[in-house]
Amino acid sequence: MYNLIGAGLIVIGAGLGLGKIGGAAMEGIARQPEAASKIQTAMIIIGALLEGLAFGALILGK
């Protein structure tokens, strides 16, 4: 039971983090469209790291 709540909390946190990354990347691209590809790559890497955290929590908490 508690492990599920913990996993849920981690997923909420990861979701907030992903939102922040996405928003910041959008702003960055809007300001500097010529740097879009670089920003995208960095965004995907950090997104992937967060995603790994969220999935890890889901699997360990199941």
Place this chain on the structure above:
Amino acid sequence: MKKECSILDYCVALHRNLQSVYSFEFIYMMIAKISIKVAAALMLSILSFGSMASHDEGHEAHEGVHANVSHENGGPINTPEAINEYKKHHLQDSHDFVFYTDGETGEHVGFPLLVILVDNGLQVFSSSKFHHGESVAESNGNYYKLHHGKVYKTDAEGTLEMEHGHPHNAKPLDLSITKNVVGMLLTSALMLLAFSSLARGYKKGPIPTGFARVLEPLVLFVRDEIARPNIGEKKYKRFMSFLLTVFFFIWILNLLGLTPLAFNVTGNIAVTVCLALFTFIIVQFSANKEYWGHIFWMPGVPAPMKIVLAPIEFLGLFTKPFSLLIRLFANITAGHFVVMSLIALTITMKAAFGPAISVGTSVLLTLFISLIEILVAFLQAYIFTMLSSLFIGMAVVEHDHH
């Protein structure tokens, strides 16, 4: 474990070979050739690893399955339990290839695969002897029975000593050519064909023809977008073989998982463990002095902090490949799960909304998710390769000393 070591030596030797090749026209040829060899090596070790690791994995997947075995017996799938059972069955590796099961007659349409067991010598027989888990297979006086995709040793009547829902019978070492292994062999064969033709193309001239024109941009993508920026201009070449192999291996397997063949290879944790292990080993063996210095004696921080940081950084060595393997496994498993859940809408929504609406909704949503899954298939291959090259880049980077 002996096999892993020899493959490692092989990889290191291959990388040394590559180092000596700097001619630009020839590099593609070499890459293609060597990536095939590494693919074969990858495959071989996965073969030996996969069946060992899947022994443990099986236990977790079987909670509460015993109430319903209607699907395994070929009964119609029309209850939530039967649907869950079906999903679990799909996500697992199996000893035979079933395309379709007739709900009324219980007939399975598909073909059997080879079962190879290490038990009093090598026991090799066709999986048709199991009759999809319904009967006991006999080989040289030994009796075996399938229980939820795992082979157990048993007697002529097929009795399994159950305890807490798990059989206590002996499990022979299972090296069977299962559905997942077929998927990996198929992928390796495809890669062998595609990349040897690409390599041969460069012997004739600098411009590839035919299907090689599709492959060249992909190889260039891995080189210019993944390896070069992350590993560095000087050192990226000797890791290209591994990165290319892993990229195409994962991508093709992900895509095969979306076909009606329904392989779930990259959604099998044993396979992703093995792939991440390769990254881990390559990172450790190509790491330079500065990398180890940053782990055990972080420069630029006070001495007490160095002692605190050392265990954290040491743990980081293992969490990096761990996150790699969990990400790939969870993404692909989740994708398959969602697709199957949406297909199951035809059954779960039928009672309330009638056949037309339930099928329509299901088709639309499944199509939508399948399209996203095609993107995810590429993205996961890209991210795995990208993060592998990032970790390798961290290990081989040379810092400027001011």
